Amino acid sequence: MPRTSQGPYLRMAGFALLSVASAAQAQPNGTGPNSEFSSPWYLGASLARAHDSNVYRLPEALGPVSDSYTTASLLAGLDQPIGRQRLFADVALRRQDFQHLSELDNNGYGVNAGVDWETVGQMSGNLKFGAEKSLASYGSPFVTDPTVQRQRNILKERTFELSAQRGTMANTLQPFAAYTYRNTDYSATAFQFRDNTRHGLRAGLRWRPSDRLMLGVALAEARGKYPNSFLPGGVIGSDEYKSHGIDLLGDWTISGASSLNGRLGYEKRSYDAGSRPDFNGFNGLLRWRWQPTGKLMFTTSLVRDADDTDRLLPATGTDLTAAGSRVTNSLLLEGTWNATAKVSLNANYRYSDRKLVNPVLSAVGTPQTRTGSDKTRLASVGVNWAVTHNVSLGCNVGRQTRSVDSDLSYPYKANTVSCQVQGLLR
Numbered sequence: 001m002p003r004t005s006q007g008p009y010l011r012m013a014g015f016a017l018l019s020v021a022s023a024a025q026a027q028p029n030g031t032g033p034n035s036e037f038s039s040p041w042y043l044g045a046s047l048a049r050a051h052d053s054n055v056y057r058l059p060e061a062l063g064p065v066s067d068s069y070t071t072a073s074l075l076a077g078l079d080q081p082i083g084r085q086r087l088f089a090d091v092a093l094r095r096q097d098f099q100h101l102s103e104l105d106n107n108g109y110g111v112n113a114g115v116d117w118e119t120v121g122q123m124s125g126n127l128k129f130g131a132e133k134s135l136a137s138y139g140s141p142f143v144t145d146p147t148v149q150r151q152r153n154i155l156k157e158r159t160f161e162l163s164a165q166r167g168t169m170a171n172t173l174q175p176f177a178a179y180t181y182r183n184t185d186y187s188a189t190a191f192q193f194r195d196n197t198r199h200g201l202r203a204g205l206r207w208r209p210s211d212r213l214m215l216g217v218a219l220a221e222a223r224g225k226y227p228n229s230f231l232p233g234g235v236i237g238s239d240e241y242k243s244h245g246i247d248l249l250g251d252w253t254i255s256g257a258s259s260l261n262g263r264l265g266y267e268k269r270s271y272d273a274g275s276r277p278d279f280n281g282f283n284g285l286l287r288w289r290w291q292p293t294g295k296l297m298f299t300t301s302l303v304r305d306a307d308d309t310d311r312l313l314p315a316t317g318t319d320l321t322a323a324g325s326r327v328t329n330s331l332l333l334e335g336t337w338n339a340t341a342k343v344s345l346n347a348n349y350r351y352s353d354r355k356l357v358n359p360v361l362s363a364v365g366t367p368q369t370r371t372g373s374d375k376t377r378l379a380s381v382g383v384n385w386a387v388t389h390n391v392s393l394g395c396n397v398g399r400q401t402r403s404v405d406s407d408l409s410y411p412y413k414a415n416t417v418s419c420q421v422q423g424l425l426r
Contacts, residue, residue: 041080042075042425042426045074046071046073047073047421048418049418050068050071052068052415053414053415055067055101056149057137057149057410058410059410060413064414067098067101068098069097069098069101069104070096071096072094072095073093075422076089077090084117088114089112092111093107104152106154108135111132112128113130114127122168122171123165123166125165126163127162128162129160130158130160133154133155136154138153139376149410155184157184158182158183159180159181159182160180160181161181163179173207173208174207174208175204175206178201181200184196193228197224197225200221201222211253212253214249214252215250217248224241225239225241226241231273232273239275239276240272241269241272243279246265247263249262257292259288259289260288262285262287265284266282267282268280277357279306282304283304283305283306283327284304285303287299287300296335296337298335300331301330303329307326326355330350330352331349332348332349333350334347334348341386342385343383343386345383346384351375352376354376356372356409370406371406372404373405374402374404375403376400376401377402378400379399380398381396381398392421393422394420398415398416399413401414
């Protein structure tokens with residue numbers, strides 16, 4: 001039976017949306033978009049309703065399950081310059097309720113906070129912390145039991161970044177260094193072989209021969225650990241890995257309407273306990289942005305992502321195109337049209353080809369190294385309407401499909417539709 005009560009978070013979000021709308025009506029002119037005063041903080045809420053035709057991303061033979069769900073979020077943020085420094089923070093508290101699959105109901109959050117810093121001299125950089133808790137995306141490779149595939153699986157991820165550089169864009173040579181940390185944790189036992197902790201360090205030099213061209217080179221080192229790996233001998237334990245490589249960087253402003261940037265790297269990675277095969281290969285990103293008019297923007301990206309490296313694309317909650325893959329080759333097409341000052345349309349397409357290596361134990365207790373591949377396609381179109389300075393509406397429809405050439409992952413088809421209302425008090 002579908003449930004009629006959506007919980008306190010939904011009531012809180014609804015009340016917050018009404019409060020934002022009322023406060024926006026009562027705001028004095030001095031806080032409007034054309035005012036000289038601009039608040040450094042915001043408070044708000046959003047309420048979204050969505051439907052997914054294949055929640056667990058299963059093939060037809062295993063009985064796809066569709067459901068609708070509601071996501072309520074309370075939002076807060078800060079963007080405050082302090083002299084040469086800038087503090088920023090974005091926080092979201094989320095409650096997700098499914099209409100029928102109540103076992104998937106969850107509370108989540110997203111935090112992104114940090115500081116951009118600059119000294120009196122020519123040193124600058126940033127420090128950033130991130131935390132995320134959400135229902136993990138389904139469609140994972142290597143999970144061949146449909147009962148396991150339907151388990152509730154909560155993903156927690158924490159990240160930390162610290163970077164420093166000497167010089168500004170006006171300097172011809174600009175040395176830089178960056179440290180990154182990422183910890184990923186899954187609640188479902190069947191997915192914990194992907195729990196991972198990673199520390200990375202990059203240092204290099206950027207060269208700017210002109211204000212339209214940047215070239216650079218960086219050395220990269222990383223250390224990481226899988227605490228729940230399938231080890232030789234039929235046991236589950238920790239496997240540490242280390243890698244080193246080199247990156248070539250580039251950023252070219254071709255014209256006022258077109259720019260090209262990218263990164264090409266070569267990495268050599270080895271595992272101490274042999275739970276996964278060692279890796280030697282290339283990864284990289286090439287992105288072209290084109291804005292033919294003031295209202296149109298197109299972005300085309302080619303990505304070759306190797307698992308355990310710095311993420312070349314941000315993780316999303318809608319797909320697992322990179323997770324568990326030795327190498328993922330992707331094409332991304334994105335387009336935005338600002339039809340009016342308040343209405344914008346967007347369209348996105350993503351094609352990913354994953355090379356899979358099975359990290360599970362064989363019957364005799366040794367890690368298997370069977371390989372395979374799958375191809376995932378994601379397409380979506382959406383519209384956003386800024387009703388007022390404080391309130392916006394948006395809807396999105398999408399389709400995802402996957403084809404496979406082995407039993408290391410599932411083929412599936414899924415259609416999604418969602419609409420959201422958001423109110424922000426600034």
